[in-house]
Amino acid sequence: MTLTDLRYLVALARERHFGHAAERCNVSQPTLSVAIKKLEDELAVTLFERSAADVKITDIGARIVAQAEKVLLEAGQIKELATAGRDPLSGPLKLGVIYTIGPYLLPHLIPRVHAAAPSMPLLIQENYTARLAESLKRGDLDVIVVALPFEEPGIVTQAVYDEPFRVLMPAGHAWEDDATIPAARLAEAPLLLLGAGNCFRDQVLEVCPLCRGGEGLQRTLEGSSLETIRHMVATGAGITVLPSSAADPLPGGNSLLTVRPFEAPEPFRRIALAWRVTYPRSGAIDVIRAAILGSPLQGVRPVSR
Amino acid sequence: MTLTDLRYLVALARERHFGHAAERCNVSQPTLSVAIKKLEDELAVTLFERSAADVKITDIGARIVAQAEKVLLEAGQIKELATAGRDPLSGPLKLGVIYTIGPYLLPHLIPRVHAAAPSMPLLIQENYTARLAESLKRGDLDVIVVALPFEEPGIVTQAVYDEPFRVLMPAGHAWEDDATIPAARLAEAPLLLLGAGNCFRDQVLEVCPLCRGGEGLQRTLEGSSLETIRHMVATGAGITVLPSSAADPLPGGNSLLTVRPFEAPEPFRRIALAWRVTYPRSGAIDVIRAAILGSPLQGVRPVSR
């Protein structure tokens, strides 16, 4: 029993004539005749009474035809589902973002994605890189936004933008008069850091190897966020390093804080998109990338593909 | 897209492993692999993300698998319907009976058929032979009970029983003293007859050619029934001829009436079943025949096949 057989069946039930039914199915009369007979043999049931005068459907035949129509209808739905699902910009996209990007990127990203792909709602999760990577591999996420380096088997990455680091200090701080800050000087001040697990913490410590020992002036704020640290800096608890998108003053910014760039070579982080090699909706990824690049993130430099 | 493809699809969705899914479907891994790829090409949609680690279903894939399961379920119903419909004794049987048999046969027939084939309800229609024949050919009836001769293209008949004719007269009638009545004598009395269209009317007139002219003593009762005629005979309106099943006194019969057989050769009618040559439920017909022969019809003689 195949779907083709069922199509022949309902055609014959409608036409009550083998020749006409065959024509409607674009096959020859013997083809349809044999197919119906095969179906009857398989089901061990007489579906039609054939006579010279006409073709009559049996009671059981009528019931089976009705069921066959249901089958064909449901099968047609599969094609419709496929057609609807063919558009990579339709259907929800599960997006993961690291903590140190989310608050600054998402407010811009979400409306832009919605504008570009209105039928692709975003399901967003913020987390540490490691957790995002796991979810991505499991299939719980489709695309993630992380900082490089990021290497995982089965995962491909695409750099999107570079983002310089900045030094954040309370207004009136001693370094305020310097246009740029040498990285080494970070060891001289109480440096507020995110907790372990945040990749940005490690990247900051890489900028300032002297801070690494754990015996310096720096202070780790477990379970905290860049925003919390910024507020602590404003209250004079210390200084910190932020990515430019989080540090650079917006119009009408915070007058309690002073931001200074690093001395060249300016340290920076490279932000990338990552997804499973096998992920089929590359069009959706393109939209995400475009929306990120279209977002007004302070100080970032796009990375050409 | 075939039902087999869909079976492979849902198997793979369940197993998430080509090899295991193939095994469950009793096919080789390449077979299943190719079938899935063919489906994906046909639908122009990626249903699964394949990687060395595992097989992940896409969102659209999951929706299509759910739909495929629905299709397979409905398709399975076809087999169930066929299994249920395979029994010729299941499902209603549309039975037609001529007016001059119905009242005497059906009260016996219906319970017997119900006992022999409880899941075969009878849909009964009483009518003239000509109307029954038309309904039978149209398919509105499945089997009819008629008197022979009955010849129709595409229709087969099977004699069931012979039924002698009787003379019915009011009690105390002049012929009451005769054990048998010669057919010719019918022309001498006021003979009550059914209206045109009833085959029994014609059969009676054949028995008594002298009555035929239309100028004799006989009286036609259009739109009437044998029961009406019997009552009229009881009131002395005339005599009549009845088939034995309608004439012969039942225990506790009518003392106002006298029944006499004809003189040999006894006239009789042959009752038969008729159905379309193409009608597939011959088992149902056998049940009807057996139920008729099992019915206590007065004076009838079974016709061996």
Place this chain on the structure above:
DNA sequence: AGTTAGCAATAGTGATTAACTATACATCTT
């Protein structure tokens, strides 16, 4: 880093199935 193991995809082949044309057969009609 090279190797191995696991798994899906591909190639190539054989068997089955589905389609065709031509024709036979059955039935009713003229």
Place this chain on the structure above:
DNA sequence: AAGATGTATAGTTAATCACTATTGCTAACT
């Protein structure tokens, strides 16, 4: 009895399906 109509069968070809053997890929292991 012959013709017309309509379905079934025969015989053939093409397409499809399923198999085995093998390749190619990825990731895990030594």
